[in-house]
Amino acid sequence: MKKFTKLLIGLGTTALVVGSLAACSNQGGAQEQSGDGGGTVPGVDSGLTIALVTHAAPGDTFWDIVRKGAEDAAAAYGVDLQYASDPDGSRQSQLVQQYVDQGVDGIAVSLAKPDAMQSSVEAAVAADIPVVSINAGEDRWKDMGILAHFGQNEEKAGIALGEYLQKDGYQHPICVIQEQGHVGLEARCAGIKSIIPGTEILYVNGQDMTQVESTVTASLQASTSADIIIGLGAPFALTIQQAATKAGSDIKVGSFDLNADVAQQIKDGGILFGVDQQPYLQGYLAVEALVLNNTGGFVIGGGEPVLTGPAIVDTSNVDAVLEYAQEGKR
Amino acid sequence: MTALSTPSAQTDERLARTSALRKLLARPELGAVVGAVVLFVFFAIVANPVFTQPASIATVLYGASTIGIMAVGVSLLMIGGEFDLSAGVGVISSALMASLFSWSLSTNVWVGVLMALVLSLGVGFVNGWILMRTKLPSFIVTLATFLMLTGLNLALTRLIGGNVSSPPIADMDGFDSAAAVFASSVPIFGINVSITVFIWIALVAVASWILLRTRIGNWIFAVGGDANAARAVGVPVAATKIGLFMGVGFCAWVAGMHNLFAYKVVQSGEGVGNEFLYIIAAVIGGCLLTGGYGSAIGGAIGAFIFGMANKGIVYAQWNPDWFKFFLGLMLLIATIINLVVKNRAEKKS
Numbered sequence: 130m131k132k133f134t135k136l137l138i139g140l141g142t143t144a145l146v147v148g149s150l151a152a153c154s155n156q157g158g159a160q161e162q163s164g165d166g167g168g169t170v171p172g173v174d175s176g177l178t179i180a181l182v183t184h185a186a187p188g189d190t191f192w193d194i195v196r197k198g199a200e201d202a203a204a205a206y207g208v209d210l211q212y213a214s215d216p217d218g219s220r221q222s223q224l225v226q227q228y229v230d231q232g233v234d235g236i237a238v239s240l241a242k243p244d245a246m247q248s249s250v251e252a253a254v255a256a257d258i259p260v261v262s263i264n265a266g267e268d269r270w271k272d273m274g275i276l277a278h279f280g281q282n283e284e285k286a287g288i289a290l291g292e293y294l295q296k297d298g299y300q301h302p303i304c305v306i307q308e309q310g311h312v313g314l315e316a317r318c319a320g321i322k323s324i325i326p327g328t329e330i331l332y333v334n335g336q337d338m339t340q341v342e343s344t345v346t347a348s349l350q351a352s353t354s355a356d357i358i359i360g361l362g363a364p365f366a367l368t369i370q371q372a373a374t375k376a377g378s379d380i381k382v383g384s385f386d387l388n389a390d391v392a393q394q395i396k397d398g399g400i401l402f403g404v405d406q407q408p409y410l411q412g413y414l415a416v417e418a419l420v421l422n423n424t425g426g427f428v429i430g431g432g433e434p435v436l437t438g439p440a441i442v443d444t445s446n447v448d449a450v451l452e453y454a455q456e457g458k459r
Numbered sequence: 460m461t462a463l464s465t466p467s468a469q470t471d472e473r474l475a476r477t478s479a480l481r482k483l484l485a486r487p488e489l490g491a492v493v494g495a496v497v498l499f500v501f502f503a504i505v506a507n508p509v510f511t512q513p514a515s516i517a518t519v520l521y522g523a524s525t526i527g528i529m530a531v532g533v534s535l536l537m538i539g540g541e542f543d544l545s546a547g548v549g550v551i552s553s554a555l556m557a558s559l560f561s562w563s564l565s566t567n568v569w570v571g572v573l574m575a576l577v578l579s580l581g582v583g584f585v586n587g588w589i590l591m592r593t594k595l596p597s598f599i600v601t602l603a604t605f606l607m608l609t610g611l612n613l614a615l616t617r618l619i620g621g622n623v624s625s626p627p628i629a630d631m632d633g634f635d636s637a638a639a640v641f642a643s644s645v646p647i648f649g650i651n652v653s654i655t656v657f658i659w660i661a662l663v664a665v666a667s668w669i670l671l672r673t674r675i676g677n678w679i680f681a682v683g684g685d686a687n688a689a690r691a692v693g694v695p696v697a698a699t700k701i702g703l704f705m706g707v708g709f710c711a712w713v714a715g716m717h718n719l720f721a722y723k724v725v726q727s728g729e730g731v732g733n734e735f736l737y738i739i740a741a742v743i744g745g746c747l748l749t750g751g752y753g754s755a756i757g758g759a760i761g762a763f764i765f766g767m768a769n770k771g772i773v774y775a776q777w778n779p780d781w782f783k784f785f786l787g788l789m790l791l792i793a794t795i796i797n798l799v800v801k802n803r804a805e806k807k808s
Contacts (some may be wrong), residue, residue, distance in 0.1 A: 153515070154561065154565050154566060154567050154631040154632040155631075155632055156630055156631060156632070157562070157565070157627070157628060157631035157632075158561065158562045158563070158564070158565035158566075158626075158631055159563045159564070160565040186615050186728055187609070187610065187623075187728045188613050188616070188623045188624075188726050188729070189623065189726075189728055190623055190624050190726060193622055209803055210702045229501070242695070247512035267649050283478075309780070319587060331773070332782075336730060336731055336732050336733060337525070337618070337729065337730070337733055337736075338722045338725075338729065339521075339522070339525035339655075339717070339718060340522060340525070340645065340769070342521075342721070342722075343518050343519075343521045343522035343525075343766075343770065344769065344770065344773055346518045346521075347515065347519070347522075347770040347773040347774055348773050350512070350514055350515050350518060350774070351509050351515075351773060351774045351776055353508070360803070363722065364624065364722075364726055367722075367724075368722055371721075371722070375651065376514070376645070390627075392723070401793070407657040420514055425495065436779070457621075457622060
């Protein structure tokens, strides 16, 4: 055992020595980060406590942007923002219940699993806590007594993209789903398929990028007639693009959702478009709507869902978006 | 040692010749080899001719290699009687460590790569050390490590990089050379074969050599078979087991560096659940969950079966809803075949 301890210490020291010899990188890294990127803060101090409870899996880049939107709104209105998430419907419901127990001033929830959420949302409404919903649950929010809904209708987004593709003459898209059985992702592909019947659906393991790439390569080798392949998430679209390049395929690549790299690729021509549902807006509007409801009794949307997307970003408008994508807002 | 015929009075029964067939039947990976051949022929027919073209085989091999690299370490560990639930997120931890370290200090990327190696070996050491000190089952110890690493991956990435995915390091010094080592591809007869395939084969060869030709290999079988008996005959049980966990850590480092340099950015939530794929590969390949039996080549064939089933369904353009079902079925069949073969081999000896 001593030998192993020694070995470990030895390795650690070696690495530290190498590190302190300062084999520094001339470019990139944290040294290049500049500016604060902080937005305008109106400086209102509402003193409210608002909870945002989502079904995000830990480490999901999409939900990171939603959270940033909510945090910026919270900073603008002087809100104490509580954030929690759990992909499991019943556990997400328990989180909402906990915030009801704490007596917060407003709750924003995502309704990916509306049945599981129903009891806790109704408990919040019964306790006179205003609730808004974001992202998922467009067909259920009204029944639960929720004030307003901010999100993209996934099927409508799919249809919008289907029409966009049809206009450009695509006949055989591959729609890549990274999480089997995810209702929103299935709805996007179903929307595309309703416009272009030749759409093929491919399932990949989103937990492992190497498996995403090799499965996409396999699919491209199997169906040579496919003319465009669409990733349903920015990191997946980038991996798909890489797989297509490596496989020597001249297939076009498109993305649902944006991030800085995808925006850059759209500008450089590697990826054709990103269908943006503007997640930042979902987080921001949810907090803002709850503040406005508290300070003026306002209700946004007039009983209809407020759509935050789809906003299709392509070469025609990427310049206006790129800068904000790099800030993590788009 | 087994013998088909009763040894004659003159020869010592320990010197009896073992028939080639019997030797073959006693190999732990036999069931897996049969399974792999059947599966290959099957997909060659149903996905004809896409499945057998060289580019497709390179893709299947790539998919198998990223599982297979980890299956090498995990197989050895399972022969040694333990398993590691932290192996899946361990891969991502290693990749995040490399990128966060070199990014935040703006060092050459290779410094981060070395730090990640230290971290990965360290995680393996801590797993093994706690296991040996507490005598807790490896299920509990590595489950705890799995949870802690999952949390650390997320928390540290957000704390240091400000996002839930790793910061961009593709423009930093040393990235290109590291990418050449961990994530390039080698053209063979006009087909690009990923370097991970060669790393995988090399790791399997080294692990097989250790297992079959060195004293350490005997120790591994001994601690997996009966740790107390092994200790009684002077095998350094603690060092062997800690070394096996560090072996898994080393494989996680290799796989993690490939993920980082092939995809440039790593999401901190990845990797959860992949530990089971490695264990599945090892079990299909003939390693027993109870330890003391198995081979490194078996784990490799298990990973290859996994890769063929995974990609074959795509090549055949089937409904992938059934993939998990087939995987479960294969696991069950492979395990039963292993059990039957092992029982028969033991009975005749």
